[in-house]
Amino acid sequence: MRIELQQLLPEPLIEIAPKVSGIWQQNVVLEPSQWTQLVAPSGRGKSTLLNIIYGNRTDYQGQVIIDGNSTLKYTADDWAALRREKLSVVFQDLRLFTNLTGWDNLLLKQQLTDTVTKEQITEMATKLGVLRLLDKTCGTMSYGERQRVAIIRSLLQPFKYLLLDEPFSHLDENNRQIAADLIKEACQQRNAGLLIAGLGADKYFTYHQTLQLDETNG
Amino acid sequence: MKLTGKIFWGKQSRWQLIVATAGFWIGLFITLLSIQFFLDIRQIAKRSEDEKNYIIVNKTVNVANMFDKSISMFSEAQLDSLKQQPFVKDMGLFRTNTFNIYADVSEQMGLAFDLYMESVPNRFLDTIPANFEWDSTADFVPVMVASDFLRIYNFSLTMSQKYMPQLSPLTIQMIPIKIKISGNGSSRMVTAKVVGFTDRIPSVLVPEDFLLWANDKYGDGPSPQPTRVILEVDDPANEQIKAYLTAKSYDTNADDLRLGGMANTLQIVSAITGTIGGMFVFLSFAIFLMNFQLIISRAKEEIGILLDLGYRPSELANTLNKQFLIILVGCAVSVIAILAGLVAAMHSLLNDYGFETGGTVSWIIPVTALGLVLLLQGFIYLGIKSGIKR
Numbered sequence: 001m002r003i004e005l006q007q008l009l010p011e012p013l014i015e016i017a018p019k020v021s022g023i024w025q026q027n028v029v030l031e032p033s034q035w036t037q038l039v040a041p042s043g044r045g046k047s048t049l050l051n052i053i054y055g056n057r058t059d060y061q062g063q064v065i066i067d068g069n070s071t072l073k074y075t076a077d078d079w080a081a082l083r084r085e086k087l088s089v090v091f092q093d094l095r096l097f098t099n100l101t102g103w104d105n106l107l108l109k110q111q112l113t114d115t116v117t118k119e120q121i122t123e124m125a126t127k128l129g130v131l132r133l134l135d136k137t138c139g140t141m142s143y144g145e146r147q148r149v150a151i152i153r154s155l156l157q158p159f160k161y162l163l164l165d166e167p168f169s170h171l172d173e174n175n176r177q178i179a180a181d182l183i184k185e186a187c188q189q190r191n192a193g194l195l196i197a198g199l200g201a202d203k204y205f206t207y208h209q210t211l212q213l214d215e216t217n218g
Numbered sequence: 219m220k221l222t223g224k225i226f227w228g229k230q231s232r233w234q235l236i237v238a239t240a241g242f243w244i245g246l247f248i249t250l251l252s253i254q255f256f257l258d259i260r261q262i263a264k265r266s267e268d269e270k271n272y273i274i275v276n277k278t279v280n281v282a283n284m285f286d287k288s289i290s291m292f293s294e295a296q297l298d299s300l301k302q303q304p305f306v307k308d309m310g311l312f313r314t315n316t317f318n319i320y321a322d323v324s325e326q327m328g329l330a331f332d333l334y335m336e337s338v339p340n341r342f343l344d345t346i347p348a349n350f351e352w353d354s355t356a357d358f359v360p361v362m363v364a365s366d367f368l369r370i371y372n373f374s375l376t377m378s379q380k381y382m383p384q385l386s387p388l389t390i391q392m393i394p395i396k397i398k399i400s401g402n403g404s405s406r407m408v409t410a411k412v413v414g415f416t417d418r419i420p421s422v423l424v425p426e427d428f429l430l431w432a433n434d435k436y437g438d439g440p441s442p443q444p445t446r447v448i449l450e451v452d453d454p455a456n457e458q459i460k461a462y463l464t465a466k467s468y469d470t471n472a473d474d475l476r477l478g479g480m481a482n483t484l485q486i487v488s489a490i491t492g493t494i495g496g497m498f499v500f501l502s503f504a505i506f507l508m509n510f511q512l513i514i515s516r517a518k519e520e521i522g523i524l525l526d527l528g529y530r531p532s533e534l535a536n537t538l539n540k541q542f543l544i545i546l547v548g549c550a551v552s553v554i555a556i557l558a559g560l561v562a563a564m565h566s567l568l569n570d571y572g573f574e575t576g577g578t579v580s581w582i583i584p585v586t587a588l589g590l591v592l593l594l595q596g597f598i599y600l601g602i603k604s605g606i607k608r
Contacts, residue, residue, distance in 0.1 A: 056526070076531045076607070083528035095523045097225060108221050109527050157528070 001086055001160035001193060003030040003053065007062035010048045014061075022212040023049060025062070032160070035187075035194040035205055040213030046197040047092050049213070050163050053195075054089055055079045084112055088159040090167045094150040098139035102130065102149045105138055109156045116156045124152050127178050144170035151179050155186045161193040162186075168202075180204035222529070222537050225520045231513045235545070238509035243549045245502030246590060249495035250557055250583050256488040257580045258564070272342065272418055273454055275300070276446045278469045291443035296466075305451050305459050310342040312421070312446040313429050316437030317401035321410070326393050327382070333397070335361075337426040338419060342448045347414035352428035357406075359397065360413040362423040368415065387415060401436035419448065420471070499590065507597055510542075514605035521606055531606045535599075542598045543591075550587040554579060 005028040013024065022028070023038075024045070030036055040046050051057040053064055055071060064071045066082070074082070083089075096105050106121055125131040128148040138146055147170050154162065162183065168176045184205065187194050196205065227235070277290050292300070301309050319333040340346055343362070350360045368387065376382040385393075395410040416423065433441045451459060463470055524534055558579045565577035 054526070076525075080525070080528050080530040080533075083526065085528075089526070091526075095526055097520065097523060100221075100224065104221055104224070108524070111221070112528055 002032050002067055003161060003193075003195075004028070004065040005030075005049075005053075005062070006065060008049070008052065008064070009061045010045055010052065010057070011059040011061070012048075013045060021214060024213070028211065030161070030193060030195060031208075033191050033193050034208045036196070037201065037205070037207040037210045038195060038197040038213060039200060039210060040197070042199065044213050046213060047165055050089065050091070050165050050195075050197060053163060054087065055082070085158050086160045087163070088154045088157055088161075089163040090147075090150050090154045090165060092165040092169075094146050096138045096146055096150055096153075099137055101137050102134035102141070105149060106134070106153050106156060109153045113157050115158050121152065121156065124155065124182055127182065128152065128175060142170075144172075144175070147171060148175065148179065151183070155182065159190060159192050161195065164194070164196045166198055167196070168198075168204075176204060222524065222534065223541060225524070226513070226517050226538065226541075231516055234509040234513050234516075238506040239545055239549060241502040241505040241509075242546070242594070243502075243553060245495070245499040246549060246587065247553045247556070249492070249499045249590070250553055250587060251560070252488055252492040252495040253586060254557060254561060254580060254583055256492055257582065258561075258568075258576065259488050261576065262568075271452070271454065272448055272450055273459070274419070274446055274448050274471045275463065275468050276470075278467045288442070290445045292445070292447060293443060297444075297447070300447065300449075303458070303462055305453075305456050305462075306449050307452060308341070308450040310339045310448045311444040312448065313337045313426060313433070313441065313444065315429060316433050316441060317399055318436075320398045320400070322396040322398070323393060334422060335424045335429060336421045336446075337424055337429040338448055339426060342419070342450070343423075344416055344418040345414055349413050350425060352425040352431075354431065357408045359408050359410045359424055359428055361395075361410050362414045362416050363412055364420040364422075365415040365417050366420055367422075399432055399436055401438060404436065406436075503594060503597075506594065507601070510598060510601055514601055518605065525606075535602045535606055538602050539595070539599055543595055546591045546594060550584075550591050554584055554587060557583065 005023060005026070007025050007027065009024050038046060038049070048057060048060075052060050053071075055074060097108070100108075102125075110116060110118075110121065122131060125134055128151070130145055130148045130152075133141055133145055134149070138149065141149070147167065151167055154164075164183070167183075168179060171179060183194070186192075194205070196202075201210070277292070279290065283289050297309075297311070300306065313336060315335045319335060320330070321333040322330040324330050340350075343350075347360070347362065350362060352359060368385070368390065372384045376384050391412050391414075393411070395412075397408050397410045399406055399408065410424075430441065462468075521534060525531065561579055562577055
């Protein structure tokens with residue numbers, strides 16, 4: 001899957017956008033199967049960009065083109081199909097159902113496409129040390145535990161691109177490595193592209209390109 | 219889709235839903251009840267309306283009648299004149315016996331008495347029992363009596379006579395009455411049985427062909443001119459009728475408006491109830507929809523997450539629609555079931571007071587319920603659609 005960002009500029013940033021940015025008002029291409037790192041201090045619109053690509057925001061100028069088609073013309077069902085089959089995401093705010101158990105949260109995703117078995121889910125949860133917690137409601141979990149549940153959930157579907165928004169912010173070093181390995185494995189299996197937004201450079205992935213949201217000479 | 223259901227019915231939403239459902243249930247119940255009530259009343263009113271379209275006319279009795287009964291008879295000319303009147307749709311003559319009748323129920327009730335019999339053409343009867351037919355070869359005569367007679371017997375006579383039992387309509391129909399008819403120097407024994415009751419004609423009725431035959435065989439002389447006639451009219455309140463009857467010094471039973479007046483009052487009551495019921499439905503709709511909006515707006519976050527996961531908006535809408543439809547249909551079915559029980563109970567109660575109702579829920583009730591459910595579901599559908607669209 002190829003994602004083109006053409007002259008994007010979120011409306012809230014029109015007044016305050018820096019003159020020079022690696023993304024805003026540029027033409028940027030995320031090639032198929034390419035791993036990209038997006039670096040910027042907080043508050044510069046990393047989450048906004050991911051939400052624009054994912055179709056959750058419409059308040060922007062420019063357009064996103066996925067496999068040659070502008071997402072401006074997408075219908076609700078087109079987005080649903082894209083999110084089921086081609087595009088997966090871990091949002092910064094995780095978007096979990098706090099009143100449901102970890103298992104219910106995972107199964108809500110799993111039952112959509114049935115790409116991953118329950119045994120595989122158990123295996124992933126074991127690796128990340130959250131298996132025991134999955135019977136608790138997400139509202140009672142710590143943020144780091146929720147983050148791991150959300151990462152597992154993002155891997156329970158077919159995808160050609162995976163968007164991650166500061167996915168490791170509340171994980172310890174050990175869990176970061178495990179999570180990174182799981183993500184790498186899933187992307188390689190699916191031959192999928194990866195876009196990770198973070199505060200700074202990280203050592204867990206080998207990136208094909210690094211984009212600076214804020215300045216060009218990073 | 220079980221999981222998605224779980225998401226929408228959180229604790230708070232559940233309360234909202236219970237309140238909304240209860241409101242809708244009560245509103246629906248009151249509306250349907252008043253509609254059914256209204257229909258039943260209308261049926262009663264209609265019956266009494268039909269009743270009023272028949273009037274029985276006879277001459278006024280004064281001192282002269284004491285010496286000559288034939289003054290009470292209508293002459294051919296008088297009958298013709300009556301029949302010619304524009305307000306008369308049909309006219310039937312009362313025939314009465316000219317032979318002797320002696321009835322004997324001493325075995326059953328220790329009673330024996332002289333009896334009279336009358337007849338009118340069958341088309342003037344309000345009900346015609348299946349066995350109200352006379353077979354000239356059999357010794358059986360079917361009899362219909364006025365319901366009023368039975369009431370007088372049960373509630374006036376037996377109350378003052380220690381040894382007379384009260385009789386239900388069913389019991390009285392089982393008693394064989396030995397009857398001796400005589401005259402012209404001969405006699406015959408026949409068995410009579412009450413086969414039905416009439417509200418329209420205050421008399422003891424037998425089939426007309428029997429009476430004519432018996433008058434011919436046992437009566438003294440030719441059948442006399444009738445003393446009473448029954449008229450079918452368009453509208454008994456017609457001033458013409460009153461004027462004509464007064465001019466001719468005829469008398470009538472047509473002022474019996476008992477049922478009519480009552481039914482009118484009840485109809486007004488049920489119309490008021492219906493209006494209140496309608497307002498209730500409107501209010502309960504409003505309550506339901508407001509609570510529903512609250513449920514949807516509470517669920518907005520959840521809907522957003524489900525859409526993020528890749529659920530189709532139409533999928534979610536269908537799930538929600540289906541769940542609400544189940545609730546609404548459940549309400550409607552339970553309301554109708556309770557109503558059916560109520561109507562059956564009312565039926566037996568009203569019958570004790572002499573009002574005939576159908577005893578079953580009218581087809582209008584489920585149709586109305588269906589209409590209301592569909593209307594509300596339509597609102598819900600639109601609400602869900604706009605709630606899910608972002």
